[in-house]
Amino acid sequence: QVQLQESGPGLVKPSQTLSLTCTVSGGSIRSGDYYWSWIRQSPGRGLEWIGYISNSGSTYYNPSLKSRVTISVETSKNQFSLRLSSVTAADTAVYYCVREGIMGSTGPAQYWGQGALVTVSS
Amino acid sequence: DIVMTQSPDSLAVSLGERATINCKSSQNVLFTSKKTNYLAWYQQKPGQPPKLLIYWATTRESGVPDRFSGSGSGSEFSLTISSLQAEDVAVYYCQQYYSSPRTFGQGTKVEI
16 A cells, blocks of 8 residues: 655745655555656645656646746655745645556546645744 | 536535535546546545545545446536435545646535
8 A cells, every 4th residue: 555644844934945755655656657746735725736756757847836846756765855946825735745646557646645734934 | 727617615415315516627538539537536524635536537446435426528527425424524526637737626515
């Protein structure tokens, strides 16, 4: 059973960079044709898909966030990470790391982390 | 971006009764050559992440009770709970994974 766990600071100051790491267990981040994604949820914006990185390293970012987002992978640690720069209060949300795909191919978000609340405040 | 619109926003159903949630996409999410709709349904309870219920519009995820069913094709879809149980109280979301960025509906709150 694949499990994902987010980690990182719960409080970030405005204009700084939000950094989160997702540790994957129960399966290798290199196996299968999956997308390793970040999704966030806030009362005002609902569920918002941020972007993904594939096991080949290709990325796709939501155009609404593209200029501020970087998703990277560290296969030796079975982890992938999110960096969101120049944050404002509007970036306050619960951030989920997710594995997209079913049976080794394109698909929905089958596995989710428990979520990490990140608050942007001075 | 494909816009996903759910209706209603909230729904009160008696125990044992049927609940139906609708979802419309602004564009077709049917991959014609594969005859497959790239549409999923999720259930979210307070303090928990969303849980995948249905994918490919009609396929139940492993372990999901058979009182949950999905239907529809193209741009109009439905999630039906045939006999509502107390543990089904939650917010339900539809999502398209036909194109990036993936997008979600605004959610439908199901209450008793």
